[in-house]
Amino acid sequence: MNDPQTSSQAAGQPGGKAHGSTAASSVGLVAPRHFRYDGAFRTSGGRELPGIELVYETYGELNAAKNNAILVCHALSGDHHAAGYHSDSDPKPGWWDEHIGPGKAIDTRHFYVVSVNNLGGCGGSTGPSSINPETGKAWGPDFPSLRVRDWVDSQHILMEHLGVAQWAAVIGGSLGGMQALRWALEYPDLLRHSVVIASALKLTAQNIGFNNTARTAIISDPDFHAGRYQEHGVWPKNGLSIARMIGHITYLSGDLMGQKFGRELQAGSFARGNEEALEFQVESYLRYQGEKFADSFDANTYLLMLRALDYFDLAREYADDAVAAFRHARCKFMIMSFSTDWRFSPARSREIVDALIAAEKPVSYAEVDSSYGHDSFLLPVQRYQKLLGAYMRQVHAECIALGGQS
Amino acid sequence: MNDPQTSSQAAGQPGGKAHGSTAASSVGLVAPRHFRYDGAFRTSGGRELPGIELVYETYGELNAAKNNAILVCHALSGDHHAAGYHSDSDPKPGWWDEHIGPGKAIDTRHFYVVSVNNLGGCGGSTGPSSINPETGKAWGPDFPSLRVRDWVDSQHILMEHLGVAQWAAVIGGSLGGMQALRWALEYPDLLRHSVVIASALKLTAQNIGFNNTARTAIISDPDFHAGRYQEHGVWPKNGLSIARMIGHITYLSGDLMGQKFGRELQAGSFARGNEEALEFQVESYLRYQGEKFADSFDANTYLLMLRALDYFDLAREYADDAVAAFRHARCKFMIMSFSTDWRFSPARSREIVDALIAAEKPVSYAEVDSSYGHDSFLLPVQRYQKLLGAYMRQVHAECIALGGQS
Numbered sequence: 001m002n003d004p005q006t007s008s009q010a011a012g013q014p015g016g017k018a019h020g021s022t023a024a025s026s027v028g029l030v031a032p033r034h035f036r037y038d039g040a041f042r043t044s045g046g047r048e049l050p051g052i053e054l055v056y057e058t059y060g061e062l063n064a065a066k067n068n069a070i071l072v073c074h075a076l077s078g079d080h081h082a083a084g085y086h087s088d089s090d091p092k093p094g095w096w097d098e099h100i101g102p103g104k105a106i107d108t109r110h111f112y113v114v115s116v117n118n119l120g121g122c123g124g125s126t127g128p129s130s131i132n133p134e135t136g137k138a139w140g141p142d143f144p145s146l147r148v149r150d151w152v153d154s155q156h157i158l159m160e161h162l163g164v165a166q167w168a169a170v171i172g173g174s175l176g177g178m179q180a181l182r183w184a185l186e187y188p189d190l191l192r193h194s195v196v197i198a199s200a201l202k203l204t205a206q207n208i209g210f211n212n213t214a215r216t217a218i219i220s221d222p223d224f225h226a227g228r229y230q231e232h233g234v235w236p237k238n239g240l241s242i243a244r245m246i247g248h249i250t251y252l253s254g255d256l257m258g259q260k261f262g263r264e265l266q267a268g269s270f271a272r273g274n275e276e277a278l279e280f281q282v283e284s285y286l287r288y289q290g291e292k293f294a295d296s297f298d299a300n301t302y303l304l305m306l307r308a309l310d311y312f313d314l315a316r317e318y319a320d321d322a323v324a325a326f327r328h329a330r331c332k333f334m335i336m337s338f339s340t341d342w343r344f345s346p347a348r349s350r351e352i353v354d355a356l357i358a359a360e361k362p363v364s365y366a367e368v369d370s371s372y373g374h375d376s377f378l379l380p381v382q383r384y385q386k387l388l389g390a391y392m393r394q395v396h397a398e399c400i401a402l403g404g405q406s
Numbered sequence: 407m408n409d410p411q412t413s414s415q416a417a418g419q420p421g422g423k424a425h426g427s428t429a430a431s432s433v434g435l436v437a438p439r440h441f442r443y444d445g446a447f448r449t450s451g452g453r454e455l456p457g458i459e460l461v462y463e464t465y466g467e468l469n470a471a472k473n474n475a476i477l478v479c480h481a482l483s484g485d486h487h488a489a490g491y492h493s494d495s496d497p498k499p500g501w502w503d504e505h506i507g508p509g510k511a512i513d514t515r516h517f518y519v520v521s522v523n524n525l526g527g528c529g530g531s532t533g534p535s536s537i538n539p540e541t542g543k544a545w546g547p548d549f550p551s552l553r554v555r556d557w558v559d560s561q562h563i564l565m566e567h568l569g570v571a572q573w574a575a576v577i578g579g580s581l582g583g584m585q586a587l588r589w590a591l592e593y594p595d596l597l598r599h600s601v602v603i604a605s606a607l608k609l610t611a612q613n614i615g616f617n618n619t620a621r622t623a624i625i626s627d628p629d630f631h632a633g634r635y636q637e638h639g640v641w642p643k644n645g646l647s648i649a650r651m652i653g654h655i656t657y658l659s660g661d662l663m664g665q666k667f668g669r670e671l672q673a674g675s676f677a678r679g680n681e682e683a684l685e686f687q688v689e690s691y692l693r694y695q696g697e698k699f700a701d702s703f704d705a706n707t708y709l710l711m712l713r714a715l716d717y718f719d720l721a722r723e724y725a726d727d728a729v730a731a732f733r734h735a736r737c738k739f740m741i742m743s744f745s746t747d748w749r750f751s752p753a754r755s756r757e758i759v760d761a762l763i764a765a766e767k768p769v770s771y772a773e774v775d776s777s778y779g780h781d782s783f784l785l786p787v788q789r790y791q792k793l794l795g796a797y798m799r800q801v802h803a804e805c806i807a808l809g810g811q812s
Contacts, residue, residue, distance in 0.1 A: 205663040220644040238626040257611040
């Protein structure tokens with residue numbers, strides 16, 4: 001196990017051609033770390049895992065006051081690799097590299113950023129593709145169903161291991177925002193800020209419908225074998241690919257797809273007689289995205305993540321009263337949404353804001369104009385970056401006021 | 407072959423319990439008719455069908471002046487059965503029964519309504535599931551790819567057979583609206599009104615993306631066998647079911663799905679420990695709709711219809727200039743859209759209206775508030791019915807002015 005107090009950043013390569021990792025605004029080369037927890041992990045569904053392993057990355061340094069730690073929570077298909085590069089030939093950086101780094105909105109000169117592959121994931125943390133020690137075979141469909149609170153609980157275990165007494169902020173977009181919300185209720189004293197981007201108190205019926213269609217595509221793939229595809233030496237690639245295509249279309253705005261693809265054909269023309277061969281660019285793009293994803297992502301993990309999304313309902317155990325739920329929170333909130341996001345629309349974020357105000361909690365809210373739909377939270381949308389950066393400078397000023405070094 | 411001048415309405419059953427077909431506003435019991443055209447039918451793609459058969463229904467009577475005929479065009483999964491019942495135990499009427507009948511918006515006391523199962527369909531007209539006379543086997547994937555203009559051409563052949571010299575109106579919603587638009591350009595003198603509901607000049611990239619995902623689900627179903635499932639004695643039910651689920655979610659508005667299902671569970675509760683067994687009502691609804699559809703609809707027909715939708719682009723051959731395209735039209739237009747329709751949004755209808763105005767064509771436009779999304783065009787939305795009825799009364803007044811009987 002690595003020393004948790006040292007950043008996983010490695011030194012940039014001297015010489016050679018300029019790689020993204022050598023940019024001044026990059027966290028540079030990073031390496032994932034593994035944390036093994038040998039205690040029993042009891043899930044909210046009443047199951048017990050005999051120990052868990054979490055893979056994570058950190059960027060920046062924990063200060064002496066240990067008050068500058070930020071937890072970044074990933075969404076449906078994300079993982080622990082949020083920023084930087086794994087090697088100097090790595091073609092692209094982590095999924096939130098636009099926002100994490102020296103001088104970026106989540107400034108690693110000031111913050112110690114922690115990013116974990118969620119329990120149940122397929123990025124190295126214990127999940128359906130891990131070996132079940134009782135059987136010596138992959139867990140597969142026998143892996144426990146998880147809820148957002150289980151992720152929060154496992155992140156809390158990692159937090160103690162890292163020696164972080166309180167997060168300066170827990171931050172996430174989409175399903176990651178649900179984790180930031182749940183943290184505020186489950187461990188109200190262990191975070192000072194909850195930053196919730198393009199998220200919701202719970203999914204809409206339409207969202208559940210899309211997830212259900214994606215799920216149906218996976219489980220009806222003959223190669224799925226009721227989740228035991230690993231034992232059969234196959235992979236439900238078709239189903240996963242279709243599931244990803246559904247996600248992809250719905251995470252983009254209709255306007256953006258129009259700008260990006262219009263009705264351009266991949267090759268050929270509408271000259272008479274060749275209709276069978278025609279393919280729109282948007283089709284080959286979606287197929288490529290679907291297949292690329294299906295090559296690497298574990299189907300049981302995807303199903304587990306979809307279910308965590310579906311079942312998340314912040315106020316359920318508070319008699320469906322979000323105001324009553326938020327009364328338990330002690331942190332400050334920053335809520336952000338994007339104008340063209342139709343899967344987690346601004347209206348959903350306003351529900352969070354309204355409930356927080358009614359619960360008399362400090363909350364900032366920004367509705368950002370962006371043409372990128374739900375995917376905006378991953379992208380360098382200017383006003384979004386500016387606002388997130390400004391909010392995080394406040395969070396940093398608080399760290400200093402509380403005795404942390406600059 | 408039936409006498410085309412006689413309505414396919416049959417007399418209501420005397421006595422017995424009151425069935426929908428006995429209502430004064432119903433066209434009553436109806437029977438499909440078959441029309442066989444023995445000439446060669448050349449498709450726009452340059453293929454030739456050695457004769458075609460079209461199945462159709464008619465409601466109301468053709469007047470002596472033969473100027474009160476209305477062509478109703480169906481959408482993706484519709485057919486010729488637009489109104490009335492096929493028997494007095496038929497559980498539900500045709501797909502547009504809300505709008506066709508005595509006293510309804512398309513009033514069969516005044517109009518002679520013709521509804522055809524499109525060529526390539528699976529409701530009885532020649533299509534992929536018909537026998538290819540050259541091989542003695544089902545056409546399957548060898549059936550020619552069709553465009554909207556091919557439907558218009560085949561409807562024109564039926565029109566001549568029926569002795570209709572000019573349609574009082576051609577009316578359709580969605581893909582049906584594309585036929586009404588194409589009629590106005592291909593046979594400008596053969597219709598007086600084009601009524602285009604919840605339609606578009608062409609699909610958006612997002613729409614093509616959804617269609618592509620549906621198509622991928624069908625063709626990647628192992629039971630699809632490259633379209634030769636009939637020869638294999640199987641049916642690509644999973645793929646069709648997923649395709650239909652995608653359609654279903656996207657044809658409804660998000661708000662309506664929320665009102666209809668919310669997050670209600672089918673059975674059970676969120677009590678700890680039973681997550682695996684939980685299913686939201688929206689899931690079982692979608693699965694039921696998908697499976698019901700997949701039991702009866704032909705996959706090759708579905709693919710053919712999706713492609714006709716994708717490829718439709720009214721202005722393509724007019725150098726992408728819709729104004730130039732509409733200059734060829736001679737009829738009047740009524741364009742209608744629905745506020746919550748996000749697959750064929752009001753913005754798409756306004757593009758039609760703007761181009762018609764620029765082309766100096768008479769056009770009425772109504773944007774109707776409705777919570778039902780794209781499916782609104784099938785439903786008894788009050789303002790929609792009122793406006794369509796008012797417009798059709800004008801169309802009827804014209805028939806009389808032109809020498810038709812009331």
